[in-house]
Amino acid sequence: MSWENDMIPPPTSEQDRRYSVSAPLSKDVVDALIASMQNNLKFETPYVFVVFGASGDLAKKKIYPTLWWLFRDNLLPANIKFVGYARSDLTVPKLRDSFEKYCKVRDGENEKFVKFLEHCSYVQGKYDTSDGFQKLKQYIDAFQTESNNQPVNRLYYLALPPAVFNVVSTELKQNCMDNGDSWTRVIIEKPFGHDLKSSCELSNHLAKLFKEDQIYRIDHYLGKEMVQNLMVMRFGNRILAPSWNRDHIASVMISFKEDFGTGGRAGYFDTAGIIRDVMQNHLMQILTLVAMEKPASLNAEDIRDEKVKVLKATKIVELKDVVVGQYISNAECSHPEASQGYKDDPAVPADSVTPTYALAVLHINNERWEGVPFFLRCGKALNEKKAEVRIQFKEVSGDIYPSGELKRSELVMRVQPNEAVYMKLMTKKPGMGFGVEETELDLTYNNRYKEVRLPDAYERLFLEVFMGSQINFVRTDELEYAWRILTPVLEELENKKVKPVEYKFGSRGPVEGDELMKKYGFVFTGTYKWVAPNKL
Ligand SMILES: NC(=O)C1=CN([C@@H]2O[C@H](COP(=O)(O)OP(=O)(O)OC[C@H]3O[C@@H](n4cnc5c(N)ncnc54)[C@H](OP(=O)(O)O)[C@@H]3O)[C@@H](O)[C@H]2O)C=CC1
Numbered sequence: 179m180s181w182e183n184d185m186i187p188p189p190t191s192e193q194d195r196r197y198s199v200s201a202p203l204s205k206d207v208v209d210a211l212i213a214s215m216q217n218n219l220k221f222e223t224p225y226v227f228v229v230f231g232a233s234g235d236l237a238k239k240k241i242y243p244t245l246w247w248l249f250r251d252n253l254l255p256a257n258i259k260f261v262g263y264a265r266s267d268l269t270v271p272k273l274r275d276s277f278e279k280y281c282k283v284r285d286g287e288n289e290k291f292v293k294f295l296e297h298c299s300y301v302q303g304k305y306d307t308s309d310g311f312q313k314l315k316q317y318i319d320a321f322q323t324e325s326n327n328q329p330v331n332r333l334y335y336l337a338l339p340p341a342v343f344n345v346v347s348t349e350l351k352q353n354c355m356d357n358g359d360s361w362t363r364v365i366i367e368k369p370f371g372h373d374l375k376s377s378c379e380l381s382n383h384l385a386k387l388f389k390e391d392q393i394y395r396i397d398h399y400l401g402k403e404m405v406q407n408l409m410v411m412r413f414g415n416r417i418l419a420p421s422w423n424r425d426h427i428a429s430v431m432i433s434f435k436e437d438f439g440t441g442g443r444a445g446y447f448d449t450a451g452i453i454r455d456v457m458q459n460h461l462m463q464i465l466t467l468v469a470m471e472k473p474a475s476l477n478a479e480d481i482r483d484e485k486v487k488v489l490k491a492t493k494i495v496e497l498k499d500v501v502v503g504q505y506i507s508n509a510e511c512s513h514p515e516a517s518q519g520y521k522d523d524p525a526v527p528a529d530s531v532t533p534t535y536a537l538a539v540l541h542i543n544n545e546r547w548e549g550v551p552f553f554l555r556c557g558k559a560l561n562e563k564k565a566e567v568r569i570q571f572k573e574v575s576g577d578i579y580p581s582g583e584l585k586r587s588e589l590v591m592r593v594q595p596n597e598a599v600y601m602k603l604m605t606k607k608p609g610m611g612f613g614v615e616e617t618e619l620d621l622t623y624n625n626r627y628k629e630v631r632l633p634d635a636y637e638r639l640f641l642e643v644f645m646g647s648q649i650n651f652v653r654t655d656e657l658e659y660a661w662r663i664l665t666p667v668l669e670e671l672e673n674k675k676v677k678p679v680e681y682k683f684g685s686r687g688p689v690e691g692d693e694l695m696k697k698y699g700f701v702f703t704g705t706y707k708w709v710a711p712n713k714l
Pocket residue numbers: 433435590596598599600602618620621622686692702703704705706707708
């Protein structure tokens with residue numbers, strides 16, 4: 179019995195194939211999958227999950243731990259091998275030493291963890307010659323023989339620096355593909371290029387090697403619970419749909435804040451900057467989900483078609499609509515890194531103008547959104563760690579209350595930490611009076627879903643690659659249009675060496691950011707006070 183084919187009926191036509199390959203993980207499919215796993219059915223189809231760059235940071239902090247959690251929860255096919263590949267002289271015990279602490283193995287799970295390690299192996303090889311890839315091929319062939327000659331499904335995760343990306347994908351294609359009787363899927367990590375030109379070059383290179391349905395460009399924000407919730411909120415609630423447009427919405431703010439600096443990653447970061455690191459990918463992806471039209475179905479291509487349409491309608495960002503900042507040390511901040519400004523890091527050139535904060539105002543030129551500013555804001559070393567989508571509604575027309583009492587309603591989807599959806603609105607102040615006050619309808623996941631473990635974004639996304647669902651992966655044209663919007667301003671910032679505004683470690687970032695938002699109509703009253711339910 180095959181792990182996957184029992185869950186998804188075999189394709190009968192090109193359209194069916196698209197549907198079956200790209201279908202979302204519907205609840206029925208997931209339930210069936212889990213039920214089958216729990217029934218301990220014997221699944222023989224062999225799978226390899228190869229981690230290129232197994233010695234690296236992402237591998238130890240994210241990829242191996244995610245594989246372990248999926249393995250622990252019986253969500254992976256039984257006959258699977260996790261193969262690490264890198265140049266370093268490693269063994270499975272050495273790999274284990276690097277990733278075990280991130281796996282958070284709990285009491286009682288040790289035996290299972292040992293089993294997980296039994297599924298792990300390591301192939302040492304170079305990235306730019308065929309020898310290592312030939313070794314990998316031999317490993318996979320031997321695994322096939324061991325598995326009654328059943329063809330092996332292959333997932334290749336390229337957790338590698340961009341410099342070796344082209345050679346590795348070329349070697350993979352030459353040496354390690356399936357023969358057409360199983361499948362090969364390639365997972366690719368950002369950065370997907372440095373600008374529009376390099377991104378297109380990379381996409382063209384990949385397109386020569388792989389079909390679109392073999393390429394999984396991972397943007398881990400698409401695997402986060404609240405980002406996945408965006409479509410359900412929008413298209414599953416009649417109450418929201420009629421007001422989701424320029425007639426009712428004053429602005430949309432998509433915000434990503436971190437309360438720590440670039441420590442340890444400054445070398446990479448200085449070549450990228452926050453716009454490439456976060457805005458071009460995570461925030462643009464969220465924007466498309468907030469702004470797109472309802473897709474014809476939950477089919478991956480229908481959804482991605484709508485995302486592309488929004489990106490096409492989005493105007494190229496102009497320098498006047500951008501504020502960039504760079505953090506400096508702050509002796510008054512208690513954060514352990516606050517005594518180091520960005521440029522105090524030895525990996526950062528003294529004259530670096532790389533932004534660690536950016537606010538950009540985007541304009542979508544379509545019937546739904548014309549005139550509604552979309553604020554994309556991201557920054558490191560700020561006052562808090564928070565990612566959220568904030569929809570600010572317009573004032574009510576014909577206000578009958580004393581001037582200034584009514585405040586704008588807001589719908590906030592807090593992506594992290596503490597996932598929540600809350601609607602800030604006006605109610606009558608409880609009691610004898612007639613006054614009004616701001617309050618909230620609050621869906622805090624920790625309160626409402628006490629027993630539910632929200633999986634890590636990578637867990638969801640890995641499972642989707644196994645299932646062949648591409649909904650939450652970035653299609654080539656999506657990427658191209660997202661770069662088109664931001665590349666000119668990136669070039670202008672770099673060519674003109676625009677000096678970022680300095681902001682203190684642990685602050686809210688440059689006031690110029692707030693001023694630009696205000697200029698475009700964002701209203702911050704500072705009058706709202708939230709009391710956590712358990713503090714009432
Ligand atoms: N379920 C829950 O857990 C709930 C939690 N809350 C919490 O209550 C707190 C306040 O709620 P919130 O909706 O954010 O209410 P506010 O309307 O008070 O604040 C809105 C946001 O405006 C930003 N802001 C602050 N100062 C300025 C300024 N000078 N100019 C422009 N923007 C400014 C802040 O974000 P920034 O600094 O990022 O710009 C703030 O988060 C939050 O911590 C929120 O997480 C609220 C409801 C439910």
